[in-house]
Every structure is written in C-alpha cells, then in structure tokens.
Amino acid sequence: MNALKKYVGWVMILLIVSSCKTEQEPITVHETTPYIIDIPFAFPTKLNIPEDNPMTVEGVELGRYLFYDGRMSGRTHPDSLMSCGTCHLQKNNFEAGIDHPVFTDGFVHGINGIQTQHVMLPLINLVWNHNGYGWNGFITPDNDDPALRNIEDFVRIAVLAEDEIAGDTNRIKKLFQNLEGYPELFFKAFGSDKITFKNMERAIAQFVRTLISTDSRFDRYLRGETQLTASELNGFVLFTTEEGADCFHCHGGSGNPLFTTHLFYNNGKDTIFDEPMDRFAVTGDPMDKGAYKAPTLRNIELSGPYMHDGRFATLDEVIDFYSHHVKSSEQIDPLMHHVLRGGVQLTPPQKEDLKAFIRTLRDDTFLTNPDFAEPKKFPDEISK
C-alpha cells in the first residue's frame, strides 16, 4: 500500500512539472555574419572601423548595390541617375581617370554640371587611413564635429553636395523603400526593413572599406613570387633614396606598403596659396598653407589627373615636376630638401626607371575583382 502511494505521488509530481511547460512562440533573431578582412604580411593591423558600424557580409552586400545604384540620386529618369560608381570607376582605381567616358580628362562634375572643387582621390585601402579623408583631411575621427568623422559622413556629403549627386535624403529613402528587394537587404544588414539614410551611409562605407589592394607586381616581388626588371629595380632604388627621387618619405615603400602616409605636405607646386580647401583650412596653422594629402601610389598610373587640382595629366608630367619645377616658399615641406635645385634632377633614363617602378604598383587583381564590380542586377531586378 505504501509502495502504491509512493508510486502515485511520483506520477503526480511528474504530471505537475510537465504541465508547467508552456508553448513558446519562435523568436526571429537578426543575425549578421562578420566580414573578416584578411591582412597580408607587413600591412597595418589597426583598421579604421567605427564601433557603431562593424563590417558584416550583409552590410557589404547591401553597400555594393547602393554604391552602384544610380537611383541614389533620388531620381529614376535615366538622365538623372547618379551613384558613387558613376565617378569612381573600378578600372581606374575607383577614381575617374583621364579616360572617363563622361568626364573629360577626369575632371568630374556633379549632376547639376558643377565641377568639383578638387579632383578625386582613389577609394583604395581606406580602411587603413587614420589621418583624415579628403585632400585636406577634414573628415577625421577626432573632428569636433561628429558629422565629419569617417567614410559614412563622406557618403552623406557626396550625396547632398551640389557639385556631386545633389540628392535629397528623404526622397532617396522613400524611393528605395519602395524598391522590391531593398527593404529585405536592409533588414538582413541592420535588423530593420525601414530604410534610414544613416543605414545607407553605413552600408556604402562598409563596402568601401572592403576595397583593398595588396596584390600588385611589387607585392608579389616582395613575397618572392616574381622578379622585377632591371629598370624597375633601379626605379625602386631611386624611389627610396634621398639622392635619387626620394619619394618614400611621403609615399611609403616596402616598410610602409600603403604607399602613402595619409599625411599632408606642401610639395612646392605653388608660391601663392589662395585655394580655400587646403590643409590650413583644417588646422589653421600657417605652415599648412598649400599642403595637401600625399595620395597612395597604388594603381596610380590609372588615376589621373594628378594633384589636388588635376594640373598634371600624366605620370611623366608629375615626374618632370618633381625633377625640375618644384617651387620654394615659406611653407615648403622640409622633406623637399632638393627644392632650391628645382627638384631631384632626374635624368631621362632615371625618369623612365622611376616610372617603370611606379607601374609595378598596379594591382590587376583589385582592378578586376568581381566582388568590387557593379552588380549585374539590382535587388528589384533579380526577381524579374
């Protein structure tokens, strides 16, 4: 009898416990996939990725669509389409290039026909830039203005600027909200299918940060995978010696494979400095008058015209400038130690060797990478 009571008691306990379970509704969890940047040997390990916009596969995918979608102008008429990719051509190092099909000699104008203040800078390896974006570095992580700190902000500026896309953010959001496929992509990337312009900035910035070039002929030479010619090697020596062309102090080399310091220099182009968007405009330091960013030389043969105002169309003109036409001023950077001779005084064969070396910085892997290319179809076209 006692055993029976015990048995019944255990059964009742089990029944009570099992009846406490309730049916749970399935929870939809927004999950993203981290996008991992593979950092080659000798490249920096510190990346400029803001905490509020970590890189994800979903964000990069969306950003690529938006980068190339001409409806980022907020318009749908074929004559009124404009996107980042309209000007930033992959084949030209994500610059216009002097052979741009629309912009003669690479001088870009916006949708309203207004020419931009400066020529473009290439969108390449920007994830490693901590020293400010733009020719004068006005977009920088330590800017007091939180709206001018990173690539995300540059996206907004480009979309709104009268001399660029001249868009309206409300119109753009509304347009994309009604494009099939896009709300879903926004949900996948950011957990909400309500499209905000902030998330558009974030997505494009994520894509731009993936534009990484590390596989030029020179990179492969450093890895022991290929040889350089005698001319290219002599050009490399000229590039990295003070008694040669002395490019390396500003433009890097094997110890700084970015081929830029992302810093700002007065390199002796002028003696009068009245351009309002030089480095002085940011720092207020009179010694920064006429100073501009030293851009990367990676793929530089494709990304003319050169200097902040595009005054040089070809690499030959640039090399000639540094050889014979550097001008002295109070603001000339002290690294231009050859200024009083007019420049580094390269001979014609040396100029050819230097150019040959610079051309080894061309990275066809980057220039043709399908992951960076314009999508064949946009989200609203995929289902059709």
Place this chain on the structure above:
Amino acid sequence: MVETVCLFSTKFVGFVYIEQIISKLMKSLEKILLLVAVVFMIGLFSCKKPVKEGSVNIRITHTVDGQPAVYNQINYINAAGNQYQISEIQWFITELALLDEANKSFSLMGTDEAWYIDTDLEETMQRTILAIPEGNYKALEFVFGFTEETNLSNRFVNPPESFMFWPEHMGGGYHYMKLNGKWLNPQGQKEPFNFHLGIGQIYDGEEIIDFVHNYFKVSLPMSDLKIIGEKSSNLVIEMQIENWFQSPNVYDHNEWGGAIMQKQDAMRIAIENGHDVFNVMEDL
C-alpha cells in the same frame, strides 16, 4: 549452526582486518600532518617580505640653448654659424632602464618594445612605468635608436612607427631619428635639411659593400632617484638639440647639405656628437 558460526567468523575477521588498515592509515596520517606542520613553520619564518614597488613618469622635452624648442622660426644658430629652424623631430628610445646603486639594471620596457617620440604627437611625449622595485637608482639608461638585434624590418606595421622605415637596400630597419628643419644657406635662402640617422652604408663607387649600425647607448647619471613604494616619481629626458651640431665635431649644414641618409661620414659626426645631447632631471 555451522553456517552461523562461519558467517560470524568471517565478519569478525573482516572487522579485525579493516581495523588494522585504519590503524595503519591513522599512523601515516599523523606523520603526514607532522611533516606539513614542520614545512609550514619553516616557510613562515623564511619567507621574504613582499617587495614594495613604485612608479615613474617620464616626460620628453626638446630644447635649444636651454629653452623649449620653438618650431618653424629661424631662431637658432649652431656651432657652425648656421642660422636654422626646426620643423619636427621623430625618434626612438629602446632598452630604457634604471641602474641601481649595485650597478644592477632594472628594465623599464620589454625587449620587444620601443618608445616612439614625435613632436607632432603630444601623446608620445610621456610614459608612466609601473612596478619598479623600491630603492635608490643612480642612472637612467637607454639605446638611442635600435641595436642590430632589434632593428628589424617590418617590426612595426602600424603608423606612425611604420613611417620610420629605413629602405632595405640601405640597411633596412628603421630611422633612429628624423630631425627636419631649414637653415639659411650662404645665399641667404632657406634650405630644408633632413637630419636623419639610422644604418649607414659604406660605398665602393656606387656599390654598397658594408653597413654601419650608428646607434649608441646613453647612460645619464642621476643624483639618487628614490623610488618609494606606491608612490610616483617624475623625470624628464631632455634632448638638447644644439649639441647634435657641436661637440666634438662642428656640424655644418653648408658642408653636408639637406640629406645625409647616404652619407655615413655625416652620420658618424652626428653620432659622435650624441654623447652629450641627452640629459635627465627630476620633473618639477
């Protein structure tokens, strides 16, 4: 009956056996406890007292003729009579250490560390070093630049240190220092100079046949730096810029020109002058 007697006997013998085992265990346990007690007593009276530790804040200053350097103005005249200005200075300290009264060296940085100093980057101009044993120290020592063992290419992949790389075919590794500025040449023109120090080259014609590691060790005597436990001391390392150019060698920009990375003779002169460039003092 027989079964009962057998069962009882078996149980009795079992109990006796178990009792014997327990007794032996107890005796062993007593021995173990006695041993532990002895070891504890020895340890209690022989343990050293914990060492007290303090810290030191070290600040870098750059001076000319005893005054803080003022940049980008032709303010100065060196021993050669060159009027000059300084634009920026970037340099490395490695193997920073304190020397105690018994001539024992206490390292203030790891062997894989380097202190990069940049007059354009305020945050590089000072360091706090913790966990320094209490005591009296009579000298601060460091290596200006890098020794052969530590001057390795691609050691730094992140800026700003990576920007100091020294080209491979010229010896590799890193600049020990970039001191940039301008001087008035005999024509009265401002001419830039790059007073850059690092690995020198020996040339036979245009061919490099050897390299020279131009680093040097600095030992700066102090009048009794006392590190007190849980307290912080403050020091200043001063670079007296004018001394790069004057003793025992008068360095003339007009002679050497604006660039010396490929001029070992110029770098040798500079390094010989380096013996009295640095000074250490208490930071008041």
